[in-house]
Amino acid sequence: MGDAPRRRTVWIVGASTGIGAALARAFAAGGARCVLSSRRPGALESVARSLATGSEAVVVPIDLADPSAIETAAKQVLDLGPVDVLVLNGGISQRAGALETDLEVVRRIMxxxxxGHVATTRAVVPSMVARRSGQIVVVSSVMGRIGTPLRSTYAASKHALHGWFESLRAELADRGVSITILCPGYVRTDISIHALHADGSSHAVMDGQQERGMDADVFARKALRAIDRRRAEVAIGGAEIVGITLFRFVPALLRRIVRGYRPG
Ligand SMILES: NC(=O)c1ccc[n+]([C@@H]2O[C@H](COP(=O)([O-])OP(=O)(O)OC[C@H]3O[C@@H](n4cnc5c(N)ncnc54)[C@H](OP(=O)(O)O)[C@@H]3O)[C@@H](O)[C@H]2O)c1
Structure with a gap:
């Protein structure tokens, strides 16, 4: 009998809660070996314990705001073996006006x-190119395609991901590495609780839109189908994802809608 096929290894950066933890559960249920990263090892350990019985998971702490820590973590992860799927999910949102938000806070969100995701990609993807095999999953947002009040820097950071990863996609064409960009709509997670105010303090409120959003495990199952089909870009959520299509085809209408829109 031949050797058992190697489990695919998925490195999820931003795996301690919400969408990242749900993606870990979905990948592990499909037999993947998960490397779980974010700033909080304790929270990552509890995600690791929640994965399907028989799953393999490793915790590697990382702070996306610290480039040298990213390099160290990437070395540690690659020492464990090849990364088949790199999931760039960590993120923080904003609940503050564009003109009021401290520059420090703007920089922190970016x-x-x-x-942080650019640095992680630069540390990991050359090994995928060398093997001519791998996939990058970028968790953007509907806000990566449109802008709404109180989200200026958040929207800017997500738009930046689209620009950078579309260029990378073109550079990697025919080199065996694919890129899937996910644009979630509202997903029920603690993202609004962790979102930053103008002075960098936490919003600390579960917004109604978040509370009414899609269940994170439902999101993760849909995301996994798109990832396995190597879709280039996919929006997953409720009615709010129509905003992307409206902005593409009737931008003036979408601009009128978001003008009066107050997230909360
Ligand atoms: N929920 C939604 O409605 C929604 C909609 C569109 C897009 N998204 C995107 O989905 C992704 C996940 O968000 P979520 O909704 O699951 O929110 P969440 O529950 O607040 O999760 C955020 C994740 O990012 C990690 N993170 C934050 N700062 C980090 C840092 N400096 N270094 C490393 N990891 C860091 C957090 O881990 P630690 O705190 O342990 O570091 C956590 O794992 C984000 O990119 C977000 O923009 C969410």
């Missing part, structure tokens, strides 16, 4: 939501 650091975590954009630069």
């Amino acid at each position: 650091e975590v939501n954009f630069f």
